[in-house]
Amino acid sequence: MKYNVSENIKDALAKLTGDAKVQEALRFIEEDQEEIIQKQIELTLIPAPTHQEGKKAARLLEMFEEEGLTDCRIDPYGNAVGIRRGTGGGKNVLVEGHMDTVFPLETELKIRRENGWIYCPGITDDTRGCASVLSVIRALNAAGIQTQGDIHFVGTVQEEGMGALKGMQYYVNRHPELDASVSIDGPGFSEITYEATGIQTYEFTFSGIGGHAAGAFGEVANPLAAAGRAVAKISDLKVPEYPRTTYAVTGAFAGSYESIHAIVNKAVILLNFRSDSQEELEKLRKEIFRCIEEACEEETARWGKDRITYSYRHVCDINAGTQPSDAPIVQAAMAIAEYLGCEEPELGHGGATNCSRALEAGLPAVCLGGGADYDSKCHTLQEQFKEEGAFRGCQSAFLLTLLCAGSDIAGSVIE
Numbered sequence: 276m277k278y279n280v281s282e283n284i285k286d287a288l289a290k291l292t293g294d295a296k297v298q299e300a301l302r303f304i305e306e307d308q309e310e311i312i313q314k315q316i317e318l319t320l321i322p323a324p325t326h327q328e329g330k331k332a333a334r335l336l337e338m339f340e341e342e343g344l345t346d347c348r349i350d351p352y353g354n355a356v357g358i359r360r361g362t363g364g365g366k367n368v369l370v371e372g373h374m375d376t377v378f379p380l381e382t383e384l385k386i387r388r389e390n391g392w393i394y395c396p397g398i399t400d401d402t403r404g405c406a407s408v409l410s411v412i413r414a415l416n417a418a419g420i421q422t423q424g425d426i427h428f429v430g431t432v433q434e435e436g437m438g439a440l441k442g443m444q445y446y447v448n449r450h451p452e453l454d455a456s457v458s459i460d461g462p463g464f465s466e467i468t469y470e471a472t473g474i475q476t477y478e479f480t481f482s483g484i485g486g487h488a489a490g491a492f493g494e495v496a497n498p499l500a501a502a503g504r505a506v507a508k509i510s511d512l513k514v515p516e517y518p519r520t521t522y523a524v525t526g527a528f529a530g531s532y533e534s535i536h537a538i539v540n541k542a543v544i545l546l547n548f549r550s551d552s553q554e555e556l557e558k559l560r561k562e563i564f565r566c567i568e569e570a571c572e573e574e575t576a577r578w579g580k581d582r583i584t585y586s587y588r589h590v591c592d593i594n595a596g597t598q599p600s601d602a603p604i605v606q607a608a609m610a611i612a613e614y615l616g617c618e619e620p621e622l623g624h625g626g627a628t629n630c631s632r633a634l635e636a637g638l639p640a641v642c643l644g645g646g647a648d649y650d651s652k653c654h655t656l657q658e659q660f661k662e663e664g665a666f667r668g669c670q671s672a673f674l675l676t677l678l679c680a681g682s683d684i685a686g687s688v689i690e
């Protein structure tokens with residue numbers, strides 16, 4: 276089905292792309308590709324596992340300062356922030372890429388560049404996003420374009436894994452002056468993320484008295500058996516295929532070789548579940564808690580002596596969220612992709628990007644890819660970045676930023 280872009284947004288994009296300064300900026304982005312790749316490489320070589328982004332943030336902040344941004348600072352959460360003030364009257368836009376990677380500090384970071392590809396852990400996800408942020412700033416400066424709204428350029432922390440998009444959550448919740456958000460993450464040029472998959476991760480701990488494997492037999496219930504009952508019950512839960520809803524028991528810990536002849540007093544399971552619909556997510560959460568409670572009751576009743584109890588830690592809590600698929604920011608992103616030569620731009624379903632936190636905060640938001648369409652093998656040591664056509668990711672972020680912030684060439688399309 277052909278996606279429909281309103282006349283109003285087509286007009287605004289036509290005004291922009293018909294402007295000499297904007298054309299100069301688009302050309303600049305293409306010519307500046309090698310310079311941006313050099314910055315991308317420099318930042319990639321600074322290790323930045325989640326919660327340890329400090330050095331990379333300090334260097335990105337210097338780069339923001341070198342490009343003339345104002346109010347440059349590392350915020351209390353660790354995000355690197357620089358502002359490009361507008362002339363007034365437009366919309367304030369956040370443009371961000373996340374600085375953290377999934378690779379531990381000791382991972383060897385070595386650049387191999389050959390045949391139009393660059394290989395290094397973190398080169399794409401999401402150092403390319405940070406480099407694209409720099410590209411947008413440099414293009415605005417090179418062409419001397421003033422926006423109406425302020426633009427907040429940010430390198431965010433704690434996107435990956437246990438970070439659970441918390442750097443972004445911190446930033447959007449503390450900046451009510453923002454009107455829209457553009458994230459740049461991973462590769463891809465043709466797919467636009469505009470929704471948020473709800474993601475929940477829990478750690479459940481089952482507790483009992485414990486005792487000798489044989490001596491306490493019949494005298495105590497077994498927390499590990501309760502955990503086993505819970506895992507079996509959860510594994511039988513039925514979830515809808517659409518909206519896509521999933522669950523997995525991702526860890527289980529109890530006992531040790533030292534206590535191989537003991538009934539444990541604690542057993543832990545880790546559980547991750549997701550849905551593109553908040554309603555399904557809540558339903559599943561209830562079902563899972565019912566399974567946990569029933570498992571405790573059944574194991575308690577089996578022996579009738581002591582009581583198995585449970586406690587939990589909520590490790591990751593991201594709401595599912597969406598916005599109309601014809602929201603102006605989504606239409607603008609689709610129109611831009613087409614303008615830049617993407618034959619069939621597509622809307623992604625769900626998503627686990629920083630866009631999720633912007634949607635949670637009620638902002639119109641999208642996440643764009645930072646370059647060409649290819650398999651980046653991200654989150655593996657074989658991670659790769661394709662150079663050919665990568666500047667188009669920067670061009671699309673540049674045009675979308677302009678359409679959102681507004682300028683005297685074309686006003687903001689955000690309502």
Ligand SMILES: [Zn+2]
Pocket residue numbers: 373400401434460461
């Ligand atoms: Zn990422």
